[in-house]
Amino acid sequence: QAVVTQEPSLTVSPGGTVTLTCGSSTGAVTSTHYPHWFQQKPGQVPRTLIFDTNNKHSWTPARFSGSLLGGKAALTLSGAQPEDEAEYYCLLSYNGAYAFGAGTKVTVL
Amino acid sequence: EVHLVESGGGLVQPGASLRLSCAASGLAVSNSNMIWVRQVPGKGPEWVSLMYVGGATYYADSVKGRFTLSRDNSKNTLYLQMNSLRPEDTALYHCVSVYGGSYWGQGTLVTVFS
Numbered sequence: 753q754a755v756v757t758q759e760p761s762l763t764v765s766p767g768g769t770v771t772l773t774c775g776s777s778t779g780a781v782t783s784t785h786y787p788h789w790f791q792q793k794p795g796q797v798p799r800t801l802i803f804d805t806n807n808k809h810s811w812t813p814a815r816f817s818g819s820l821l822g823g824k825a826a827l828t829l830s831g832a833q834p835e836d837e838a839e840y841y842c843l844l845s846y847n848g849a850y851a852f853g854a855g856t857k858v859t860v861l
Numbered sequence: 862e863v864h865l866v867e868s869g870g871g872l873v874q875p876g877a878s879l880r881l882s883c884a885a886s887g888l889a890v891s892n893s894n895m896i897w898v899r900q901v902p903g904k905g906p907e908w909v910s911l912m913y914v915g916g917a918t919y920y921a922d923s924v925k926g927r928f929t930l931s932r933d934n935s936k937n938t939l940y941l942q943m944n945s946l947r948p949e950d951t952a953l954y955h956c957v958s959v960y961g962g963s964y965w966g967q968g969t970l971v972t973v974f975s
Contacts, residue, residue, distance in 0.1 A: 788963050790963075797955065797966075798965055803959070803963045807962075843908070849908070850911060851908060853905070855905045
């Protein structure tokens with residue numbers, strides 16, 4: 753089964769911008785992988801931020817956006833807030849399977 | 862508003878069986894691609910199984926042949942039958958809709974102890 757890759761950790765300054773990426777061992781990530789992005793804080797259930805590449809739920813802060821970038825799915829956080837410090841996971845759909853990335857720990861410092 | 866409520870977890874010995882349920886409201890499980898995800902505390906989530914809208918089911922290699930996914934449209938409920946449980950199946954199990962949005966249930970804890 754496919755392996756999904758994410759940066760293990762990233763640091764962003766308060767008010768700054770950071771981009772997380774999500775790659776696939778099978779090749780370029782496209783919209784047909786229906787990329788999802790989840791935020792998870794300690795002790796909480798993951799919360800969906802982005803689905804199907806760039807769609808937001810009603811609860812998704814406007815500072816988060818999803819896209820495809822250089823053959824990967826990307827989550828961009830613009831104007832980071834202290835409460836954005838969390839683990840972020842991407843999820844990709846394959847024909848007859850899904851796969852999560854190992855997560856990116858984002859530190860706001 | 863969408864709600865997914867899992868139940869059926871418990872403490873069992875290796876080789877035992879459990880059936881997890883995922884009761885949905887605010888969406889129809891028959892009209893959503895639904896997955897089960899498990900997560901060990903401190904680790905990342907792991908995809909376990911998938912049911913497409915059309916009813917086709919798929920499983921991660923780690924559970925293939927032991928877990929079976931089904932749904933009851935009249936009850937708007939998804940089920941995960943887990944047989945031949947192993948200690949490595951210990952985790953919090955969530956059902957997640959992944960069709961036109963993504964919603965998570967709170968999860969049900971499965972503990973397989975030897």
